[in-house]
Amino acid sequence: xxxxxxxxxxxxxTGRQVLPGFALSLGISLLFISLILLLPxxxxxxxxxxxxxxxxxxxxxxxxVVASYRVTLLMALGASLANGIIGxxxxxxxxxYSFPGKRLIDALVDLPFALPTAVAGITLATLFASGGxxxxxLAKIGIEVxxxxxGILVAMLFTSLPFVVRxxxxxxxxxxxxxxxxxxxxxATDWTVFRRVIFPSIWPALVIGIALSFIRSLGEFGxxxxxxxNMPYLSEVTSLxxxxxxxxxxxxxxxxxxxxxxxxxxxLLFLVNIWQARYLKRLKGTL
Amino acid sequence: MKHQQRIGDQPWLRRLLILSAxxxxxxxLVMPLVAIFAQAFSAGAGVFWENLxxxxxxxxxxxxxxxxxxxxxxxxxFGVFLAWVVTRFEFPGRKLLITMIDIPFxxxxxxxxxxxxxxxxxxxxxxSWMLEHDLQLMFAWPGIVLVTVFITCPFVARELIPxxxxxxxxxxxxxxxxxxxxxxxxxxxTLPNIQWALLYGVVLTNARAVGEFGAVAVVSGNIRGQxxxxxxxxxxxxxxxxxxxxxxxAALLASLALVTLLVKTxxxxxxxxAST
Numbered sequence: 001x002x003x004x005x006x007x008x009x010x011x012x013x014t015g016r017q018v019l020p021g022f023a024l025s026l027g028i029s030l031l032f033i034s035l036i037l038l039l040p041x042x043x044x045x046x047x048x049x050x051x052x053x054x055x056x057x058x059x060x061x062x063x064x065v066v067a068s069y070r071v072t073l074l075m076a077l078g079a080s081l082a083n084g085i086i087g088x089x090x091x092x093x094x095x096x097y098s099f100p101g102k103r104l105i106d107a108l109v110d111l112p113f114a115l116p117t118a119v120a121g122i123t124l125a126t127l128f129a130s131g132g133x134x135x136x137x138l139a140k141i142g143i144e145v146x147x148x149x150x151g152i153l154v155a156m157l158f159t160s161l162p163f164v165v166r167x168x169x170x171x172x173x174x175x176x177x178x179x180x181x182x183x184x185x186x187x188a189t190d191w192t193v194f195r196r197v198i199f200p201s202i203w204p205a206l207v208i209g210i211a212l213s214f215i216r217s218l219g220e221f222g223x224x225x226x227x228x229x230n231m232p233y234l235s236e237v238t239s240l241x242x243x244x245x246x247x248x249x250x251x252x253x254x255x256x257x258x259x260x261x262x263x264x265x266x267x268l269l270f271l272v273n274i275w276q277a278r279y280l281k282r283l284k285g286t287l
Numbered sequence: 288m289k290h291q292q293r294i295g296d297q298p299w300l301r302r303l304l305i306l307s308a309x310x311x312x313x314x315x316l317v318m319p320l321v322a323i324f325a326q327a328f329s330a331g332a333g334v335f336w337e338n339l340x341x342x343x344x345x346x347x348x349x350x351x352x353x354x355x356x357x358x359x360x361x362x363x364x365f366g367v368f369l370a371w372v373v374t375r376f377e378f379p380g381r382k383l384l385i386t387m388i389d390i391p392f393x394x395x396x397x398x399x400x401x402x403x404x405x406x407x408x409x410x411x412x413x414x415s416w417m418l419e420h421d422l423q424l425m426f427a428w429p430g431i432v433l434v435t436v437f438i439t440c441p442f443v444a445r446e447l448i449p450x451x452x453x454x455x456x457x458x459x460x461x462x463x464x465x466x467x468x469x470x471x472x473x474x475x476x477t478l479p480n481i482q483w484a485l486l487y488g489v490v491l492t493n494a495r496a497v498g499e500f501g502a503v504a505v506v507s508g509n510i511r512g513q514x515x516x517x518x519x520x521x522x523x524x525x526x527x528x529x530x531x532x533x534x535x536x537a538a539l540l541a542s543l544a545l546v547t548l549l550v551k552t553x554x555x556x557x558x559x560x561a562s563t
Binding site: 020036043046047096107112117123198220251258265266269277 | 312384388403464552
């Protein structure tokens with residue numbers, strides 16, 4: 001970290017004069033971002049600004065849509081918290097222990113990012129359906145996952161699994177083992193060392209991982225629709241509500257609902273970015 | 288008395304934690320993978336092959352490859368230029384630019400599809416003008432390409448930015464001061480330094496471009512044999528209760544995902560070896 005900042009500082013002053021391609025690369029970047037990212041957003045703006053406030057409000061507070069916000073938020077919260085625990089465990093095991101097959105498992109963690117969501121969706125639905133490999137066993141203890149809100153949670157859990165592991169893992173690798181040894185030699189118990197020495201260093205990365213997992217879960221569509229059963233008021237996620245309005249050619253309603261989740265996820269993204277920058281700055285200040 | 292230097296090294300705790308991690312990995316990642324291939328081959332290799340060489344499946348494979356073949360180079364060029372400008376120069380709005388590139392990660396794929404539908408659809412201001420000139424983007428393959436470019440544009444830049452920031456620009460500055468022109472500097476100095484991260488960015492872009500579902504579902508119109516990509520084909524067959532057929536295409540996509548993971552592991556291994 002400190003060597004990186006040493007290298008970075010000089011070019012801040014000189015780079016502008018020496019290195020070529022500033023105008024070209026800035027021009028291409030801005031053109032691309034304007035055409036691909038910003039221009040399409042104007043379409044949404046035009047569509048929603050054509051609606052009266054009363055219409056807009058009645059669309060986004062429609063009981064069926066409100067039920068979809070509730071189930072999406074609750075399940076995304078549950079999935080990202082569960083990911084926090086599972087991700088922390090996986091990162092711990094991958095960083096601190098060695099065992100046969102570790103490299104394979106490390107590689108497999110990224111599977112949910114590499115596997116198309118529709119494939120994940122039909123696979124999870126088949127596994128958890130009654131008579132499926134998992135569904136059969138879960139039915140015996142009276143748990144139903146497929147075609148149920150819990151199915152949404154399972155799909156979200158799967159698609160956002162790598163976020164926490166991949167955020168916590170590098171921080172855990174860089175932990176200073178001296179602090180841990182010192183605390184142990186002073187007679188601290190394992191639990192105290194974890195709570196007072198290790199956790200304070202890794203929790204920002206853990207929170208960022210959980211937040212990213214939450215943002216991803218809010219927008220997830222492909223994996224969910226196959227396993228959720230999509231029952232109105234019960235297991236429809238907000239992305240699906242937008243999709244349904246589009247199938248009905250009600251572009252205005254689709255845009256209104258989309259504007260709600262777009263604003264929610266963009267503000268979350270900005271918050272995470274600001275917080276991450278601040279946390280990195282603090283980290284650099286201590287090194 | 289404690290003789291250990293790290294916490295969590297007691298054999299019972301170690302075993303317990305490794306075992307729970309393996310259980311999660313097994314249930315969440317390994318079993319689904321096994322299930323995909325088990326379902327695909329559940330009616331035998333002959334049926335698998337028959338499903339694969341089905342006319343509509345072949346068309347879906349072709350369309351998906353076409354989309355990736357356009358998307359990947361476009362985002363490769365954009366990613367390199369963006370990473371260059373934000374890591375080599377200071378200018379107002381630089382941080383905003385870095386945040387903006389993350390937007391596709393935060394936007395739901397369905398919303399992404401909707402954005403393009405509103406702009407280029409027959410009701411949109413750009414779309415209605417284009418329709419007058421006989422250009423139809425939505426419910427046709429160009430629309431699929433456009434949303435895929437949107438969804439996958441962060442990957443190359445995201446891989447390059449941290450690396451190029453860490454490497455700094457002293458080597459490039461040296462090349463330029465020795466008289467290299469921009470292209471020579473890029474090809475001889477920058478490219479060799481970033482080639483593996485670039486390759487990984489390309490692999491990720493490709494994986495997502497091939498597998499995108501939500502955004503493509505909104506703009507494609509799902510016309511069998513015309514605008515059906517492989518992930519949409521999976522959905523279509525699944526809704527038709529053709530499980531074996533759906534999982535045959537799914538197995539194809541899962542194989543690509545496994546290749547992606549393999550490339551990633553090899554690149555990391557290479558990088559690790561280079562740094563030690």
